[in-house]
Amino acid sequence: xxIDKSGKWWxxxxxxxxxxxxxxxASEGYEVHEFRLAKCDCGSDAFQLDADDNExxxxxxxxxxxxxxxxxxxxxxxxxxxxxxxxCVECASELSNVGVGFSLYDDDSEIRWLYVGYRCSSCGxxxxxxxxxxxxxxxxxxxxxx
Ligand SMILES: [Zn+2]
Ligand SMILES: [Zn+2]
Numbered sequence: 001x002x003i004d005k006s007g008k009w010w011x012x013x014x015x016x017x018x019x020x021x022x023x024x025x026a027s028e029g030y031e032v033h034e035f036r037l038a039k040c041d042c043g044s045d046a047f048q049l050d051a052d053d054n055e056x057x058x059x060x061x062x063x064x065x066x067x068x069x070x071x072x073x074x075x076x077x078x079x080x081x082x083x084x085x086x087x088c089v090e091c092a093s094e095l096s097n098v099g100v101g102f103s104l105y106d107d108d109s110e111i112r113w114l115y116v117g118y119r120c121s122s123c124g125x126x127x128x129x130x131x132x133x134x135x136x137x138x139x140x141x142x143x144x145x146x
Contacts, residue, residue, distance in 0.1 A: 002017070003017050003020055003021065003126070004124075009089065009090060009125045009126065009127065010024075010125070010126045011123065011124040011125055011126065012119045012124050012126045013124060015037055015045055015097035015099065015119055016037065016099075017119060017124075017126060018035075018037070018097060018098075018099035018101075018117040018118065018119050018126060019032070019035040019037075019099060019101065019117075021117055021119075021126040021127070021128075022035065022099070022101035022115050022117045022128060023101070025115065025117075025128050026101060026103065026115060029103075029113075030103035030112055030113040031103055032101035032102065032103055032115065033102060033103060033104045033108070034101070034102040034104065034143060035099060035100070035101050035102070036099065036100050036102075036143055036144075036146040037097065037098075037099045037146070038060055038069075038071070038097070038098040038099060038100070038146045040060075040062040040064070040065060040067055040069070041065070041067065042062060042064050042065040042067070043064075044062050044063070044064045044065070045097055046063065046095045046096065046097060046121040047060035047061055047062055047063070047095065047096060047097075047098050048060065048061040048063065048085070048086070048094055048095065049061075049085075049086035049096055049098055049116075049118060049129060050083040050084065050085050050086065051083065051084060051086070051116060051129050051130040052081040052082050052083055052084065052130070053084075053129075053130040053131065053132070054082075055077045055080050055081045055082070056073075056074070056077055056130070056132030056133070057070070057074040057077050057078050057081040057083075057130075058070070058071040058072075058074050058116045058129070058130050059071065059074060059078070059083075060098050063095060071098070071100060071116060071145070071146055072100065072114060072134075072142040072145050072146065073134070073142060073145075086118060086129055088120040088122065088123060088125055089125065089127075090120065090123050090125045091120065091122050091123040091125075093120050093121065093122035093123065095120075095121045095122065096118040096119055096120050096121055097118065097119040097121055098116065098117070098118055098146075099117045099118075099119075099146070100114050100115065100116055100117070100146045101114065101115040101117060102114050102115075102134075102142070102143065103115075109137070110134070110135075110136070110137045110138070110139045110140065111134040111135075111139040111140065111142060112133070112134060112135055113131065113132070113133055113134060113135075114131060114132060114134060114142070115128050115130075115131040116128065116129050116130040116131065117129070
């Protein structure tokens with residue numbers, strides 16, 4: 001893993017770089033304790049990404065098998081969502097690696113907040129596309145629904 005921080009945007013060489021990006025991104029808010037990278041059942045790790053940051057909804061669509069997956073607890077709130085489609089600011093690609101960073105409460109018991117991070121699968125630009133509050137229990141099952 002290595003991140004090139006010299007340009008306007010951070011650029012990651014591998015999907016796992018999303019984690020380092022989110023840790024830095026979150027350093028002045030709720031810090032990231034856990035991270036999970038999204039992978040489709042078909043094995044693909046590049047997706048079309050749509051999210052509504054206000055409603056706290058994000059979904060990824062696999063370009064290989066067309067499967068649509070709502071991240072974490074998104075599906076519950078999907079009805080009211082006004083989706084924004086992700087497109088790379090640098091190269092206009094519409095495919096990205098997707099990873100979620102989770103911030104836990106001080107006792108590590110439950111999730112307080114999550115961040116939906118991405119890495120452009122063409123040029124590697126890293127960013128955070130959405131984030132929302134969880135703050136209910138139980139919540140740790142959401143780690144496995146990225
Ligand atoms: Zn797939
Ligand atoms: Zn790009």
